[in-house]
Amino acid sequence: MSDLAQTNVSKPLLGTLLHEGVYRIVMQRPEKMNALSRDMMSALSAELSHAAEDPEVRVILLGAEGKVFCAGHDLKELTLARGDTDGGKATYQAIMRQCSDLMQQIVRLPKPVIAVVTGVATAAGCQLVASCDLAMATDTATFCTPGVNIGLFCSTPMVALSRNASPKQAMEMLLTGESIDASTAKDFGLINRIIPRDYLDQVVQKYAEAIASKSAHTLKVGKEAFYRQLEMPLDQAYDFAADVMVENMMAKDAEEGISAFLQKRKPEWSDS
Structure with missing residues (x-):
């Protein structure tokens, strides 16, 4: 297992740490806003598979470095594919399928997965939060599905979002593309608890250890x-x-x- 304290020279996409049955997975691409590139999704899927098979892992925490928890799909990666002979259609199909498989993998994982949100969770990043079994956030975290603002309705994030929030709340986020704060996200049912940043790590660890102590x-x-x-x-x-x-x-x-x-x-x- 890698260590969360990695040097920038060979820093992997993800950092991991296991303590008292709680396995932390941290996305480590703050300079790219922890976007769900194909490489990032592959890394997450592989790490989740590893955690599912490791008997020492009982609960999984999914977090991120930087001010953005996850900015959703890598728009530069999507734009680059437009140069393909089919205009990018095959690439888009592969990326959307990969993302859908990742979200379903989280739901089907035999162990609880808890999102730990310390920044902005937008588009597929919001979908990632909604796909986790539980979600904890700081009081400065924000959430949105802003695809409509760039002519791209957040259809796949809609699937996870509509299974957390009520239909009208989900539609409000999808139709307006506006950000909601942590308090509103809690009211909508998107997150479970709001924790001050200074106490986040210790509260989340204790919370996860309580779950890890179960059969x-x-x-x-x-x-x-x-x-x-x-x-x-x-x-x-x-x-x-x-x-x-x-x-x-x-x-x-x-x-x-x-x-x-x-x-x-x-x-x-x-x-x-």
């Missing part, structure tokens, strides 16, 4: 079930959730957790 098996089962039932009609959702609950009850960690609770002791998870 990894239980978190995996719960996260998968949560997203699957969201798209189901009410009766199907209850049938599905009841089946999940029964299977969960049969797990070793459920037996251990209930026994520990009744015996007033700390559970010893086997993650199974």
Whole structure:
């Protein structure tokens, strides 16, 4: 694993650090506003895959260096593709598919992913925040889907945004392209908590460690079930959730957790 304190000479796209089961992934291209270039998306996808397989990783924090959390797609990269014989269509299709796969990878990851936003999250950067299971932000963080301002409706960010905010709130962001502050983002349901910058690292770490202390098996089962039932009609959702609950009850960690609770002791998870 790389260290967050890298020199600028060979600084990778991402910095990582594992502590107490909490795996920090930090985008390290502030000079490019941490844009989701093809290389950045590939790096994120590879790091998430690694985190998913590492048994020491129980919770993932996704953050960024600089004043911009993520500026969305790399517009210079998109513009350069216009010189292709097809006007860039094949490249655009590949980039949008790659981005969609990355967002779905986060949702399907068997471990919780928490966005830590310290700056501007715009367009696909806002989509990235919305795709994470939880999101923490400083009081100076801002969010927007400004594609409409440059003739490009934020259609793919819309998918994640509309699954966080209410339809009218999501449409307000998509149609106006205006930025909203952290307080409004919390009201919209885009983020969970607002934390003063000076206390962000310690509060987020403690918050993540609390989640990391749970059974990894239980978190995996719960996260998968949560997203699957969201798209189901009410009766199907209850049938599905009841089946999940029964299977969960049969797990070793459920037996251990209930026994520990009744015996007033700390559970010893086997993650199974």
